[in-house]
Every structure is written in C-alpha cells, then in structure tokens.
Amino acid sequence: MTTVQKQEQMYEGKAKKVFRTDDPNIYWIQYKDSATAFNGEKKAEIDNKGILNNRISALFFQYLEKQGVPTHFVELLNDREMLVKSLEIIPVEVVARNIVAGSLAKRIGQPEGTVLAKPVLEFYYKDDALGDPMINEFHIAALEWATPEQMDAIKAIALKVNEILKEFMDTLNIDLVDFKLEFGLHNGTVLLGDEISPDTCRFWDKDTKEKLDKDRFRRDLGGLEEAYREILRRLESKLKD
Ligand code: UDP
Numbered sequence: 546m547t548t549v550q551k552q553e554q555m556y557e558g559k560a561k562k563v564f565r566t567d568d569p570n571i572y573w574i575q576y577k578d579s580a581t582a583f584n585g586e587k588k589a590e591i592d593n594k595g596i597l598n599n600r601i602s603a604l605f606f607q608y609l610e611k612q613g614v615p616t617h618f619v620e621l622l623n624d625r626e627m628l629v630k631s632l633e634i635i636p637v638e639v640v641a642r643n644i645v646a647g648s649l650a651k652r653i654g655q656p657e658g659t660v661l662a663k664p665v666l667e668f669y670y671k672d673d674a675l676g677d678p679m680i681n682e683f684h685i686a687a688l689e690w691a692t693p694e695q696m697d698a699i700k701a702i703a704l705k706v707n708e709i710l711k712e713f714m715d716t717l718n719i720d721l722v723d724f725k726l727e728f729g730l731h732n733g734t735v736l737l738g739d740e741i742s743p744d745t746c747r748f749w750d751k752d753t754k755e756k757l758d759k760d761r762f763r764r765d766l767g768g769l770e771e772a773y774r775e776i777l778r779r780l781e782s783k784l785k786d
Contacts, residue, residue: 597773598742605741632729642723717779722747
C-alpha cells in the first residue's frame with residue numbers, strides 16, 4: 546500500500562504524465578489514452594488504451610523483476626497509475642529485434658517476417674524534434690549520454706529482457722517481433738524504465754500472424770483496443786496468481 550502523496554506534474558509525454566511525490570525516490574506515472582505515430586504526426590484518442598497499457602506494463606515489469614531484471618516498477622496504484630523509482634532518463638532508446646519488421650524492413654530491403662539468426666540491438670537518440678535518429682555506441686560515448694560501463698549494463702539487460710519475454714510470449718502463442726526499451730539512473734544504478742506494452746512492442750499471433758500491437762494504429766487496421774485487450778487477457782491467463 547502506498548503512503549506517498551502525488552505532487553506537481555513534472556513532465557507530459559505522448560502517452561504518459563509523470564508527477565513528483567513527497568518522496569524524491571518515487572515518481573507517480575499516469576497513462577493516457579493518446580496514441581501517436583510517425584513522430585507525433587498521426588494522433589488519436591483510443592478509449593481505454595491508457596488503462597490497458599498501465600496494466601500490461603505492470604505485469605511485464607513484475608514478471609521481469611521476478612527473473613532478476615532491475616526495473617523502475619514499484620506498485621500498481623489503480624487503472625491508470627503506477628508508482629516507479631525516480632529516474633534520470635538516459636536519452637537513448639534501445640530497440641531489440643528478433644524478426645524483421647517496421648523501419649528495419651525498409652532500411653535493409655528485406656520482407657517483414659524474416660527471422661533473424663540472432664537478436665539485434667539498435668540505439669536511437671531520444672529527441673522528438675530530430676525524429677529519434679539512429680546512433681551507435683561511439684556517439685553515445687562521445688556525447689557522454691552514457692558511460693561504456695552503463696552501456697554494458699544496458700545491453701546485458703536488453704538482451705536478458707528479450708530472452709525472458711520471447712520465451713514467455715511464446716507460451717501465449719505470440720511472437721515477440723521487436724520492442725523498445727528506455728533506461729535511467731536511480732542513485733547511480735541503471736534501471737529499466739518507461740513502459741513495456743503493445744505501444745512499444747510488436748506482437749504477432751503465432752498461428753494467424755495477426756498484429757496485436759500499435760501497428761494496428763500506424764497502419765489503419767482498426768481494432769486496437771481489442772488487440773491490446775487480447776494481450777492483457779493472455780498475460781492474465783498465465784499470471785493470475
Ligand atoms: N518503437 C517505439 N517507439 C519509437 C520507435 C519504435 O516504441 O519511438 C518500437 C516499435 O513499437 C517497435 C520497435 O520499437 O516495436 C521497432 O520500431 P521500428 O524501428 O521498426 O520503427 P517503426 O516501424 O515503429 O517506425
């Protein structure tokens with residue numbers, strides 16, 4: 546049970562608001578129904594998306610914590626809100642991929658669905674005004690966005706999260722195609738932050754190949770709320786206790 550008090554809003558992003566609390570070690574996150582794609586050019590409000598992503602993220606973070614992954618997750622508060630450890634965000638988005646899709650399919654001219662022989666990690670500079678350009682570890686070190694030691698921790702956590710979630714999603718009859726992670730520092734320690742949800746992952750049903758993620762919005766396929774609800778239903782069916 547929480548004892549902290551919500552204080553002023555610190556930040557409003559595309560999908561979440563972050564509030565301070567009376568405890569400097571804890572932030573209060575609220576998930577919104579806003580959906581955006583193509584660097585904010587395409588926008589919509591999707592009923593219940595914030596509720597679904599809050600619950601889905603909480604389940605993923607709890608599952609990962611149980612397997613020893615250090616995350617910012619503290620506690621699910623209600624439908625739309627969770628408590629997290631306060632992070633100084635590292636301005637690097639980390640994408641992990643198992644199957645070719647999205648921007649990688651375009652960049653290398655390979656069809657979506659091509660299975661990669663091993664996981665691929667990519668790094669992007671987190672800057673909306675620049676459209677999150679792709680960068681590499683030389684840029685990250687030279688611009689001092691993270692130290693080489695912090696990058697070692699980030700890569701190890703990203704690959705571990707990939708192994709854990711790929712195996713787990715497999716049991717839900719879902720292919721984990723790719724996903725994006727963000728990291729931050731909490732009292733100097735690297736923690737996994739942000740969210741893990743169908744907004745930030747690609748999930749394909751193994752049998753039907755149906756997309757159960759934000760590509761339904763990006764590609765105007767419809768049925769986004771139903772797809773996110775289906776992800777939550779399958780997660781809860783495995784994690785109910
Ligand atoms: N992704 C994300 N936020 C971003 C960019 C990508 O959550 O700003 C996720 C996306 O949902 C997918 C993975 O990262 O699961 C890889 O995305 P990709 O590079 O293929 O870009 P996209 O096709 O989304 O432009």
